[in-house]
Amino acid sequence: MRKTSGPDFSALRAGLDGQTGPRFWRSLEELAETDEFTHYLHREFPEAASEWADPTGRRNFLRLMGASLALAGVGVTAPGCDVYNDPPEKILPYVRQPENIVLGKALHYATAVSLGGVGTGVVAETHEGRPTMLEGNPKHPDSLGAIDALTQASLLGLYDPDRSQVVAKARAISTYDSFLGATLGVMDAQRAKKGAGLRLLTPSITSPTLARQIRALLAEFPDAKWHQYEPAAPHAARAGLKLAFGRDVSVRHRVRNANVILALDADFLANGVGRLADARGYGIRRDPGPDKNGMNRLYAVEPTLTVTGSSADHRLPLKAADVLPFALTLARKLGVSGLPEPPASTAVAAQARFIEALAKDLQAHKGKSLVLVGANQPPYVHALGAAINHALGNDGPDGTVEYAEPIEAEPVDHFASLADLCKAMAAGKVDVLFVLGGNPAYTAPADVAFAESVKKVPFKVHLGLYEDETAALCDWHVAEAHELEAWGDVRGRDGTVTIQQPLIAPLYGGVSAIELISGVLGHPGREGYETVRETWRDKTPKGQDFETFWRTSIHDGVVAGTAAAVVKVEPKADLGPVPAVETGEGFELVFRPDPTVWDGRYTNNGWLQELPKPVTKLTWDNAAFMSLATAERLGAVDGDVFEVAYKGRKVEAPVMVLPGHAEGSITVHFGYGRSRTGRVGSGTGFNAFALWTSDAPGFGPGASVRKTGATVRLASTQEHRNVDWNLPGNTAKERGIVRVATQAEYREHPDFAHHGEHGHEPKKGDTLYNADFPPPTPGSEPDYQWGMVINLSACTGCEACVLACQAENNIPVVGKAQVLNSREMHWLEIDRYYEGDPANPSVHHQPRLCMHCEKAPCEVVCPVAATAHDHEGLNVMIYNRCVGTRYCSNNCPYKVRHFNFLQFADLRTPSLALVNNPDVTVRTRGVMEKCTYCTQRISQARYAAEIKGGRIADGDLVTACQSACPTRAIVFGDIADESTAVAKLKADERNYGMLAELNTRPRTSYLAKLRNPNPEIETQTEPTHHGV
């Protein structure tokens, strides 16, 4: 396919069979005096290779490698060809253009990006052979066209200059062939022992190909063992469902069908498997519908204020340990039989009224309600959740939940699996260990001595994207090919397989796990492509030609009919004894994967480091999150460093106040405090894994904290240290920036969003400046008039749009020091406002981007006309005219303009230049920038439409943020055409413009937020529409 043929390893190897040891290299050279092999060696050992340790030399090396491989990706096979420097050799341009390549025109390929082994289908946009943007694949059941921030940011990981770029033996540069040579030697020795000393450690695997290969390996080495360890995966859900059903099953939610949802410490809208699909189902049901009664109702019970909790109609902050008694009390109330008395909990007892009302609400929506349990909760709560869903009939046909065969190749208890491995290693029973991805040396629980015991293994190999903590412990480190560089396959939540296509040849010459196992199995030259095809050749549906099946599958990004089979199961009547709720003095410590850097795999990803974490808006750090009252009791303010002691281990962590956090509970996130990572991730945060134990993976009691007296500055993108915690929220409400009502109030006052507006929005004719915009153009076809509506009811504040915008528009990463100085460049920001009681505030999320005002205040003050209006209503920014007076930003009431105070865009790192979208200017220092409504996409759509001779149809053109949005809260289009979706929303009575009374006539407007609280709980309606 698009990958160039590398050296023919099988040919090279043909002459090598049976040869091992020191003669290997010499023989190889002698045997393979082909040009191709010379090229390969040249690529592996450019002259600069010895300069590796020197950053300047390395940069040159990267430039050579990056550029030549990028070209290789589009089929040019001019080795060493360097687009940056003229090569010394004679080179030739294309004589015939490669098929499918039109310079300047993007191509799109469907593939998938995985997190914790579960894939999200994406469509990658490539320009001249380099992927520049990922968007959701509408055909993929876990994406439905949307994409989350983590998946999007994996694109930057592809180009990360700090990625591992070599095969290293004892941290010295070696070659893949030397590695294979050495491996074949030890494997031969293992073959004699039936693999008794051979161990495989992988993360969660759903890939059919990889599973097939591992099984083949295990067949060849019957005494070998396969261990799996994935730190942040729904382990408790697997165990809980097994407890409930007596067998391994996977679970799928149909959130769309649910009228009432209860999330028990479940951040299902932003985290975990199936998050995008669940968020879509939720978002669809935040619409009141024509009868103004169609909204779902979301209850959240959780210790940490999450995206889900912040979106909930009712949120109950409870310590994580109290969720079990809460769920048990509720289950008994709902009539789930055979349940024991719940353990005593004063916090739960105090919520009798809440539980009563909740139970009634759930009862009233039998079959159309849904109870979700978060990965942090112990298996028993998951089993309870399944029992409640069953009791409510939610698992019936057309219900909200269904169970299917597990999607993992081998569902196991990962903690036990890792512990077994460590025990064997410590006992010296392991001779050969392959760590295929993952970073267990960093992510292993503190009570599992992985790092110590792995040292006893004589031959250990690490395959990974980075030379990380685990690589440092292993004898061999092999650079892994990124998912976007290699062939593979991966399952989604429902089991649907996506065959992953490489979008570019491996930038740094890595290999995939599939290729590595092929090598270990004695097929060192076999491409991942061959192996994946082999898997699917057998699975071609009957009556279908394999090539057609293959092409259709990779084109669509999903393999039809691969969803896991639904199983009909019923929960056991007896779930066994309630696990003892551990109690202890001190604080409860809650562990979560970080919302942006996850388990540390994205620590070196600048996009994710700088992405404000949902709700907390923290960047570049993790923190010990606690409630306002707890912080006041400890005398802590944001940034005060505390020593957190837990089960005899200690870390130092800065405190950050999170209103709505459960009292007496502290949340810490994984993924920071890495000891070996790249330039971006070094020195960020503290390591929460150092406190984490496998016996209490979600949370545990007994943490103590002590003030150290040190402080760090936490880079939050919303000012909080100098502001009363609720002043911004109250001010936003009072000014009508955020407008909120309940569904019931909306029924009574459909125009609530316009009650009591401050000084009415001036009507045409009210002011001197009332010229029509745009000026009508008689005779000609009407211009498009672009506009956007953002539905605040659907927005969950997940920040996916922010990252999509960043990827699409080449928005630079500025670093923590600049974020501390409020200079982050995100064109689209999600504002978070707290309102009400700090112990349990209402949270409002509001995406804020350029409003494209028809009467734009920025335009009149620019002295050089660098920002101006076009005839389609876009407020356009002309970078090369901008002299940087910044007056436009000062005069922008929405503060959506971002200034390049310094040279923020990285113009020096060659590999990072590749990620840039060539349709968008890379800005230099001294110029202003802001949202353009993705003007480059508008142009592309216009070309496409004009070639066809028509107009741009509604839906043919989506902005990057709109495309990413999991809940479809952002709608963009031509507002002059009344038939478009955006024009219909503009006509909705809930539509309002932010600060429209300033006569800015914003083109971006909002649909006022609707909540759907339970009247039995929220007796007193809040004074929503200001001034009514």
Add this chain to the structure above:
Amino acid sequence: MASESLPRPGGRGDGEGHGDGRHVLAPGHTFATVTDKISALVLTRPFNWRWFAGFSASIALVMLLSMTVVNLLTFGPGVWGLDSPVMWAWDITNFVWWIGIGHAGTLISAILLLLKQEWRTSINRFAEAMTLFAVACAGLFPLLHMGRPWFFYWLTPYPNTMAMWPQWRSPLVWDVFAVSTYGTVSLLFWYVGLIPDLATLRDRAQNKLARIIYAVLALGWRGSAIHWHRYRTAYLLLAGLATPLVVSVHTVVSLDFSGGIEPGWHSTIFPPYFVAGAIYSGFAMVMTLAIPLRKAFELQDMITMKHLDNMAKVMLTTGLLVTYGYGMEAFFSYYSANTYEGFLQHNRMTGPYWHTYYLLILCNCITIQFLWLPAVRRNVYMLFAISIVVNIGMWLERYVIIVTSLHRDFVPAAWGMFRATFWDYGMYWGSIGLFFFLLFIFIRVLPVISIAEMRELVHETAGRNGGHGHGHVAGPEGASSSVTTGA
């Protein structure tokens, strides 16, 4: 030393002398004493350790300025503490502050000339010089605060292949014209006023090079009647031209703010209140400079307590106008019932920058109330202290207007704070260094007081000052020629 050989009609003038505050020129001066005294400062250059110390200090600050500018041009305006939402801070504060200081020169020279206020004579020359140097310092800021200062000329209408003109609706474009016009007219006015004095220096200079330079600059002035006639006409015309500029420059500068829609900026009160503030700060700066100057160079005879008293009265008047401005600003923020304005005023007074607001009120409104007392107006130490306080206060005023308006405006989620960096200080103190550097050079190469006009003053005040001057009637022409021949 020439100054020591001069008669000291006013007795030992150590600043506290001449306490009656009635004289604009101490009694006993003649055409010759005035000429000798002033020109000696330039021509004989007695070593003055005060001058030397000041000059050294100002050079050190100019070095700081150079370092800051190099750093700024290398890395961009991000070396300052600017951020979002506070995209202007010390840069524009300093700009407006300097421009305001520059106001007194033209006011004293032009308006007081037209109003025939003879007391202006001995302070107008260095007030004008101060204006020029202040405008030069002011000009640095809008130029260097730009993201890409090498394109500064895009703000001017010049023919170009892009067929682009500046965007005329922007107050920044008006600024370019207002400030450059002001700078040009001030320079011309100053230079024209210098011509007779340059001729005097030419005639009296012993050093050949100096003679040549002064000769070139004197444009062939011979002191003929027709020269005097044309000179007087040109001077009056320039005064007439400069007069509206006193009002227009700061009005236009104020439109940078009131042209915007930011709460705290969008206000019709700004033009008059900025002009009053400019005169206020300008006079404060003249006072700050005049008091040490007359002491260091023993010019108490010529810059008398009468001058200081009058300047103090101008300060008091403009200070009260500015106070009224603050009052009205606060009043209308409540009376208008505009949410944003109301919040802004509240935030100014109680938000994170509250101390700057109260310090501003203390400096600009409360301190000057002392000037009601004649005793304070005649106490140079008090006057000096008050003038410094007013300078600080006027800087704070611009800081409060710019930073506290921007840091919390319409959208609460976009609120932020401003923190100055070392380079903000570097640029500010560096510009002060540049100002004094230029001023110290000026003191040594050009007459700090207009010799020609002082001679007129000798003549005009002859009767009042006890007739110690020349007994015969001598017009300025005569004076000039007598000096010319006398040299």
